[in-house]
Amino acid sequence: MSETFRVGTRGSALATTQTGWAAKRLAQSSGLEVETILVKTEGDVITGPLSQLGGTGVFAAALRQHLLDSGCDLAVHSLKDLPTKQPEGLVLAAIPEREDVRDALCARDGLKLSELPEGAKIGTGSPRRAAQLLAFRQDFQIVDIRGNVPTRLGRVKGIGDTHDDGSVGRSVQGDLDAVILAAAGMRRLGLDKHITEYLDPQIMLPAPGQGALALEVRSTGSDHPALDQALADLDHLPTRMQVEAERALLAALEAGCAAPIGALARVEGQTLILEAVACNPDGSETMRRSAQSNGLSVQAAQELGRSLAESMIADGAAVVAGLV
Numbered sequence: 344m345s346e347t348f349r350v351g352t353r354g355s356a357l358a359t360t361q362t363g364w365a366a367k368r369l370a371q372s373s374g375l376e377v378e379t380i381l382v383k384t385e386g387d388v389i390t391g392p393l394s395q396l397g398g399t400g401v402f403a404a405a406l407r408q409h410l411l412d413s414g415c416d417l418a419v420h421s422l423k424d425l426p427t428k429q430p431e432g433l434v435l436a437a438i439p440e441r442e443d444v445r446d447a448l449c450a451r452d453g454l455k456l457s458e459l460p461e462g463a464k465i466g467t468g469s470p471r472r473a474a475q476l477l478a479f480r481q482d483f484q485i486v487d488i489r490g491n492v493p494t495r496l497g498r499v500k501g502i503g504d505t506h507d508d509g510s511v512g513r514s515v516q517g518d519l520d521a522v523i524l525a526a527a528g529m530r531r532l533g534l535d536k537h538i539t540e541y542l543d544p545q546i547m548l549p550a551p552g553q554g555a556l557a558l559e560v561r562s563t564g565s566d567h568p569a570l571d572q573a574l575a576d577l578d579h580l581p582t583r584m585q586v587e588a589e590r591a592l593l594a595a596l597e598a599g600c601a602a603p604i605g606a607l608a609r610v611e612g613q614t615l616i617l618e619a620v621a622c623n624p625d626g627s628e629t630m631r632r633s634a635q636s637n638g639l640s641v642q643a644a645q646e647l648g649r650s651l652a653e654s655m656i657a658d659g660a661a662v663v664a665g666l667v
């Protein structure tokens with residue numbers, strides 16, 4: 344029998360799907376067996392507005408503690424849910440190639456954002472999404488929702504009440520015209536047929552790190568050399584540079600995943616371009632900026648994020664976004 348590594352995951356459909364994907368890839372390339380360990384996290388049991396929970400990494404904390412306690416050898420996270428400060432004793436050993444970075448509109452009757460009627464009710468628990476929606480159209484009514492992806496999708500009229508196979512949450516009859524979800528999660532769950540528009544980042548800049556996974560081990564390694572090698576092979580440098588720039592910006596703004604801050608980096612030739620937005624939560628004011636790195640490296644990416652944040656702060660970004 345070959346050696347086995349243990350991967351920890353949260354229990355949501357998205358988390359188990361993402362973990363399953365990573366575990367399979369790593370088992371194949373390392374030649375090891377894999378055991379999955381379900382960890383219940385604080386974020387799954389607390390109720391209340393999601394925006395009140397963010398930033399402290401409630402979703403990741405229990406999983407990380409489990410990893411530190413050697414209850415598992417590897418943890419799989421959605422990168423955008425991780426606080427920008429890396430905890431002592433843990434490292435992000437691999438950031439695989441990113442999925443679609445965009446936010447997705449899932450609306451009733453195939454509607455696009457600009458086709459939604461006056462006063463349309465749009466569900467999101469994210470101040471970043473709410474602010475950018477309101478900046479696009481002041482008449483939208485934003486409804487604060489939370490829950491996992493299928494549950495949120497189930498709130499849309501005509502979606503929630505037509506699925507009996509459990510693929511979409513049915514706890515509430517469809518009461519919304521639309522919800523906004525990350526395209527990456529929808530695709531990973533095979534729910535992308537419900538996407539009625541991939542939102543242009545010109546209208547809706549995604550969250551820093553959106554669409555990327557973070558595979559974390561103890562700083563001393565996973566205790567399985569073949570797994571450590573497989574993780575190194577799975578790491579995707581362009582993705583890592585992009586997310587480092589986005590997260591350095593978020594950190595320098597002293598903001599977390601619940602802040603009305605969007606950021607998206609892309610590689611163009613030998614540089615990295617970072618676009619960022621800081622919004623007033625009611626969408627009445629937005630500050631949008633972009634900058635370009637000096638060269639392509641993780642360090643250049645971090646400097647780019649920091650310097651763009653500094654110039655935005657100098658122009659009042661923290662005030663606009665309600666961070667001070």
Ligand SMILES: NCc1[nH]cc(CCC(=O)O)c1CC(=O)O
Binds near residue numbers: 552553
């Ligand atoms: N905050 C929850 C969360 N964390 C990661 C994803 C989607 C996958 C990703 O962005 O990588 C989601 C759901 C969503 O925002 O729709």
